[in-house]
Amino acid sequence: MIGRTSFPPHLGRIGRRRPRTHPDPVHTRRPGPLSAVIVNPAKVADLATLRRTITGTLAAAGWPAPLWLETTVDDPGAGQATAAVRDGAEIVLVCGGDGTVMACVTALAGTGVAMAVLPAGTGNLLAANLGLTGDLATALKVVLQGGRRHIDVGTAGDRSFAVMAGMGFDAHMLDATNATAKKHIGWLAYIGGALRHLRGRQMRLEITLDDRPPFHRRARSVIVGNVGRLQGGMRLLHDARPDDGLLDIAILSPSTLWHWAALGWGLLLRRRSVPRMEILTAARIDIRASRTQPRQLDGDLIAPGRRLLITVRPDALLLCVPQPASAPDLARGIGTAAAGAEGLREPVHS
Template sequence: METPANPAPTSRPGVAAVVYNPIKVDLEELREVVTTQAGAAGWAETLWFATSPEDPGQEAARSAIDNGADLIITAGGDGTVRAVAEAVRGTGTRMALLPSGTGNLLARNLKLTLNDITHSVEVAFSGVDREIDLGVIDIERPDGTTSTHVFVVMAGMGLDAKMIENTDDDLKAKAGWIAYVKAIVLSLRDPNKLHVRLQLDGGTEKRATVHTLILGNCGSLPGNILLLPDAKVDDGLFDLMLMRPSGLMGWISVWFKVAWINRILRGSAADASIGKLSSDRSLRYETGTRLAAHLSRPEKIELDGDGFGEATAFNAWMEPGALTVRVPAH
């Protein structure tokens, strides 16, 4: 849902805060653009909060909210966006995205401009509000403790999480998504699979053995790869992907479905037959609102492209319309 975005209650000018990753942005340029656009839109003086290795964005965003911010402009990568979303959950504070990372996954799925700071900031102050869904996940650790987090794009285990763990951060900073090629090769050499018990929407618990498990709020990745073809950010559902290719032909089948069926045929005259092809033993799709999973041993887990340690179980659900993001007014 998109609604016109009033700056703030009419009794005072709107207050915006910028939560930025100092490694990802040109702060001097960003300050100049934000000051110009905020003044033109009639907003008050902007607040500024930097992230740090100790705080990827949650505390910075909470400080912004405590200081009266109506809108938080998030300038950083996917990790910064996820952290700020975690902090604004349940507060009613709006977010705007200034894509500054490698993946920029939420911005891509919302079809926002990726490489134009002026346009992104203009949208922040003069765009409209769009309500999107937010994924929430309780992660149980090997020591029995539990932590709660959010994801705006995807949560994953298996090959997906191992790829994140094997990615060279220095190479990622220099070469972008090329850094994931090496990580994928290393991860494919790992013979271990996930042995998991799954309960979808409170139904019957089922056992599964898979290479990869992904829960997605949206499904588009860089390179025009549509990993979850039916995922929508505002349908109140997550899309579940279970990947279990067997041997070389199994991997070729998965590649064909992701790279050809999901990317090329969707929306074409052949679209009506895709549902029959997209789910089989090697690649299965389902949708739901809540998923409980119990692993046979601790496994790596990732949220929105960042590793989140090991999990022995998790409980994930969707909160429909829980996050308000600024998008262009059309």
């Protein structure tokens, strides 16, 4: 007699399946990455609306609620960015002025954590070079689309910068710019600060680039750039690329009002060769002045000094940028959607 065939208990009868107890991973939506928002409350008119907009936009895309960290007078962003990395954030959204962005660049460089710039305040140089305006919705869309690029950063002492550093006239101009005027008319306020220092004295400088012999110059300003665009769309450094492992140096040496006019006119016309301006490149720049000079990093004043030593950290910062199909040209800092991201490496998609 043929006996009854026994089936393992977990199979039961032929053709019968046990009900699923777990969702099919193929059809499960992967939650978005953990993010953190670092905001300078002094730069935001309506903090509650900003928070509601950011958290609502991220939630609609399936992202968890972000960490929310506000800067203080004593800590403009570095401590908050460090805390965000420690707590597991994969993307840090920075909403503040140049000082806030620079502090976060310093903390995030080399960590592999992506940084997104949410434009706020006036004169945010990194946002301008990314092609981002004051449109929060557009900046958040860039974050969600997943375009990522590694760029170089410059370092000066224990601080890092992503756009430009300088000694001399440019820092004088920033220091002389009225904060109230800047708030109301934006980058045009810098014109007033510039006019106040056009007749200043030239600096006597010794400059050493990499391991080359030092040379001497009399100049009004030395600007070291990772990218080339100034406020108002003016381009100072035409060949500056943020991912080439080099920094571009502009030595400005006007000594009369006529020199300033010729230099300014050349910049307005976007000429590659401008009177009274010398362009060089290096990975290490050592600038020594005969007397104490004002200095700035990414549009934020640092303590005056007689020396500005800058080195480059290649590919140190991961940035959220527009996808190539719709991105303004990051390398050129200004452009159209069709320009894509010419001259940069292919983006890393998350």
